[in-house]
Amino acid sequence: MRINVEEPRAAERFWEGMREVAAAAARHQDPGLYHSIVKIGRAALAQGVELVPSSGLFLECPVCEVLPGQRCVNAPRHPLQDNILHAERTELAEKALRGEVPFPHPLR
Ligand SMILES: [Zn+2]
Numbered sequence: 001m002r003i004n005v006e007e008p009r010a011a012e013r014f015w016e017g018m019r020e021v022a023a024a025a026a027r028h029q030d031p032g033l034y035h036s037i038v039k040i041g042r043a044a045l046a047q048g049v050e051l052v053p054s055s056g057l058f059l060e061c062p063v064c065e066v067l068p069g070q071r072c073v074n075a076p077r078h079p080l081q082d083n084i085l086h087a088e089r090t091e092l093a094e095k096a097l098r099g100e101v102p103f104p105h106p107l108r
Contacts, residue, residue: 011050015057022058023069025106034068034107041097051097056089059096060104063088068107 007013018037025033037058045051058068063086064075072085080086095101 011052012054014044014049015052015055019054019057019069021069023067026067026069031106037068038103038107045097051090051094053090054084056085056091056093059089059093059107061086061089062092062104 018041021033021037021040024030025037041058057071060066060068061072063078064073066072072080072083072089074080075086078086078088092101092104096103096107
């Protein structure tokens with residue numbers, strides 16, 4: 001049964017929730033929560049949730065190595081400019097959720 005919920009910014013809110021759970025998983029070092037993030041993320045995409053520019057926040061950044069849930073920081077040769085995360089992180093999230101590459105530690 002489908003129910004309708006009024007949430008105009010549903011995609012942003014969804015990824016915001018993913019980021020918050022990722023931050024909690026990092027804070028508590030909880031592998032179960034990391035696995036839940038992958039499960040929820042893949043199921044949501046299968047249901048048509050779109051990726052937004054901040055989607056990658058639930059992963060550790062492959063460039064500046066900040067923890068899941070944390071915003072990127074400037075790194076040598078990888079200035080952030082106006083972005084809150086590195087483009088490589090967003091790209092990694094897309095590929096990992098599609099199953100094209102493995103999730104990085106500790107989501108694997
Ligand atoms: Zn980064």
